[in-house]
Amino acid sequence: MKILISADMEGTCGVSSWVHVIPPEIAGSQPASTAEYERARLRMTREVNAAIEGALAGGATEIIVNDAHDGMKNLVPEELHPAAQFVAGSDKPLVMMQGVEEDGVNATFYTGYHSRAGTPDGPLAHTWSLSIHDVRVNGTSMGEYGVNAIVAGHFGVPVALVTGDNRAVEQARQLLGDQVEGAVVKEGYSVTSAVHVQPEEARRIIREAAERAVRNLDKMKVYRMPEDATVEIDFDHQIRASHAAEVTGVELAGWRTIRYSPADALDFHRYFRAVTRAASQM
Amino acid sequence: MKVLISADMEGTAGVSSWVHVTPHEGRSARATSSIEYERARSRMTREVNAAAEGAFEAGATGVVVADAHGGKRNLIPDELDSRIRFVTGSDNELGMMQAIDEDGIRAVFFTGYHARAGTPGGPLAHTSTGWVHDVRVNGTSMGEYGMNAIIAGHFGVPVALVTGDNLAVAQTRQLLGEGVVGVVTKQGYSLSSAQHLAPADACGRIRAGAVEALGKLDELHSYSLPDEATVEIDLDHQARADSCSYLPGVTRAGERTISIQPANGLEFGKFWRAILAAGAQMGM
Numbered sequence: 001m002k003i004l005i006s007a008d009m010e011g012t013c014g015v016s017s018w019v020h021v022i023p024p025e026i027a028g029s030q031p032a033s034t035a036e037y038e039r040a041r042l043r044m045t046r047e048v049n050a051a052i053e054g055a056l057a058g059g060a061t062e063i064i065v066n067d068a069h070d071g072m073k074n075l076v077p078e079e080l081h082p083a084a085q086f087v088a089g090s091d092k093p094l095v096m097m098q099g100v101e102e103d104g105v106n107a108t109f110y111t112g113y114h115s116r117a118g119t120p121d122g123p124l125a126h127t128w129s130l131s132i133h134d135v136r137v138n139g140t141s142m143g144e145y146g147v148n149a150i151v152a153g154h155f156g157v158p159v160a161l162v163t164g165d166n167r168a169v170e171q172a173r174q175l176l177g178d179q180v181e182g183a184v185v186k187e188g189y190s191v192t193s194a195v196h197v198q199p200e201e202a203r204r205i206i207r208e209a210a211e212r213a214v215r216n217l218d219k220m221k222v223y224r225m226p227e228d229a230t231v232e233i234d235f236d237h238q239i240r241a242s243h244a245a246e247v248t249g250v251e252l253a254g255w256r257t258i259r260y261s262p263a264d265a266l267d268f269h270r271y272f273r274a275v276t277r278a279a280s281q282m
Numbered sequence: 283m284k285v286l287i288s289a290d291m292e293g294t295a296g297v298s299s300w301v302h303v304t305p306h307e308g309r310s311a312r313a314t315s316s317i318e319y320e321r322a323r324s325r326m327t328r329e330v331n332a333a334a335e336g337a338f339e340a341g342a343t344g345v346v347v348a349d350a351h352g353g354k355r356n357l358i359p360d361e362l363d364s365r366i367r368f369v370t371g372s373d374n375e376l377g378m379m380q381a382i383d384e385d386g387i388r389a390v391f392f393t394g395y396h397a398r399a400g401t402p403g404g405p406l407a408h409t410s411t412g413w414v415h416d417v418r419v420n421g422t423s424m425g426e427y428g429m430n431a432i433i434a435g436h437f438g439v440p441v442a443l444v445t446g447d448n449l450a451v452a453q454t455r456q457l458l459g460e461g462v463v464g465v466v467t468k469q470g471y472s473l474s475s476a477q478h479l480a481p482a483d484a485c486g487r488i489r490a491g492a493v494e495a496l497g498k499l500d501e502l503h504s505y506s507l508p509d510e511a512t513v514e515i516d517l518d519h520q521a522r523a524d525s526c527s528y529l530p531g532v533t534r535a536g537e538r539t540i541s542i543q544p545a546n547g548l549e550f551g552k553f554w555r556a557i558l559a560a561g562a563q564m565g566m
């Protein structure tokens with residue numbers, strides 16, 4: 001049995017600031033700290049290891065870890081569980097879900113996930129970038145947990161586990177179903193404040209949830225994008241929307257909103273990448 | 283029985299400079315040092331662990347730690363006692379006392395606390411920022427120890443332990459009563475000089491102090507804001523008072539003084555956050 005772990009960082013225990021999750025070499029003029037980032041990526045790596053240990057205990061035989069956070073080279077290779085293969089680096093076609101296209105992947109785990117843009121009290125809540133205000137598929141709002149579930153669904157792979165803050169776990173289960181196992185490592189007070197369990201306790205919670213997820217794999221459901229889906233994305237500024245609308249097949253649906261109708265889930269994701277890239281410059 | 287630890291940093295043993303307590307993140311106008319800050323936060327974390335160990339030894343069933351310094355993410359998660367839950371980050375409702383509203387909290391510990399603004403010989407003495415000169419509730423001056431005791435008092439929870447420099451401990455016990463157990467980690471000579479206990483010794487005393495504090499819990503009372511209290515706040519500059527006077531409910535009480543009349547401890551805390559935000563900008 002083969003598991004893909006999509007490993008984000010914001011939902012890691014102890015993380016409550018962008019300083020924790022921004023690699024200093026790409027921070028530019030933003031506040032950054034090597035000591036803080038190094039600690040947080042070590043904690044991220046250990047949480048991934050806890051998920052791997054749980055998966056192996058539940059019967060998984062093969063694990064691929066895809067680094068799914070900014071720059072996508074955050075996991076510390078030497079510290080990773082030796083049973084895992086890992087994907088690192090940017091510009092990979094399936095981005096946060098690279099590896100799910102491999103033969104024989106039975107399930108996806110989300111680790112270190114966060115809630116969608118705008119979520120009240122969602123620690124470091126956002127969707128893809130800080131300039132996206134909402135993503136809707138046939139009117140249903142979703143964050144990265146939804147966008148990535150659609151990609152997994154294209155390959156017939158269900159999401160079996162989500163670990164992160166309380167809002168991320170709630171939102172993922174609300175969209176994908178309560179069969180998805182959840183591991184809450186912190187509860188949010190605001191975008192930049194949360195109450196956390198101690199990291200060792202977080203790893204125990206993750207390990208146990210991962211084992212349950214694998215043992216309950218037959219209950220997991222594949223999340224598929226509806227046919228004839230319409231996708232709408234709200235940006236923070238009209239200029240971003242007009243840049244995004246320059247992509248062929250994309251139209252303006254409002255002052256700060258664009259719309260497109262993907263042929264299938266891969267098309268949905270390809271457009272999503274193109275649109276967010278086009279909108280990244282103002 | 284749960285305990286909330288409000289963990290500040292300036293009163294930690296070995297700390298005597300802003301360099302020790304300022305994160306090295308490239309946005310401070312002050313001098314910063316990654317090495318100094320990292321050492322001091324590790325020491326702060328060990329002092330919090332010592333207080334938590336004492337609390338568990340005395341029968342506490344849970345300990346929540348609210349990181350209460352600066353951006354409120356100084357404690358090192360992986361070095362915390364594994365039984366602790368901990369609060370990090372800014373923009374929360376109760377600030378240095380976040381989580382005091384959780385069920386079952388029977389006592390508050392202040393660790394790493396410092397004296398109020400203007401205290402002679404008080405190591406890193408200040409009240410919330412460098413530009414507040416005094417806070418008086420019905421004429422009684424108080425520092426962060428007093429304002430946070432009032433927040434705890436709103437929830438009926440007493441302060442049982444204060445650790446920090448000698449003047450922080452003296453001021454806290456003078457305001458809240460001699461029943462509060464005090465653990466002195468250093469004696470101040472000036473704002474930026476002190477004679478300290480060795481860190482391991484400080485931790486040993488903090489642990490013993492925490493045990494003693496929970497043993498005396500029955501004798502303690504919570505500290506509440508008096509009814510119809512008037513709070514006066516002296517600022518460093520008249521332009522600062524101008525900025526703050528625009529806030530609803532804030533009146534001008536003097537050249538550099540503003541006044542508020544909060545209905546209760548929570549409203550006091552809310553006014554305080556608004557004043558800190560408004561006063562951070564001043565007209566030129």
